Amino acid sequence: MRIIKKLGNAFEFFKGTIAINLAVSILPLLFGGLLLFNYSVVSFGFAISLAVKEINSKKEYLFYFNNGLSKGALWFYSWCFNFILLISGIFIFNLINRLF
Known part of the structure; x- marks a missing residue:
């Protein structure tokens, strides 16, 4: 349950x-x-x-730190979400390209 909360908070950082x-x-x-x-x-x-x-947004890091996420962890999770988004986008682009 705690890891889901951390991932949710990291995803909020990523969206920003x-x-x-x-x-x-x-x-x-x-x-x-x-x-x-x-x-x-x-x-x-x-x-x-x-x-x-x-x-x-320097003060936002305090919120994430209080929820158990360091700045390095936020950056790592954000990069991972970025990578997943990019791979998903490539897959969808290739799928659309093959269909049309």
Whole structure:
């Protein structure tokens, strides 16, 4: 039960970073294609979203720490959610591409 609460809190943190990540990763998509977008989502875009979160929402980390999640754990879980989202997106994109 406790791990589900931790994952739920980590997912809330992830939801706060995904919009910035995708916004930053749009530029590589436009100029470099889908492969560069994929790399950007899990690296550069992710790092920028964490930096923005670090600057704008420093006090949020206290909430997560009180719920048993360190900053490193939040970043790790957020990266894992990011990776799962990317793999799911690739799978759906390929499925749609084959159907049409």
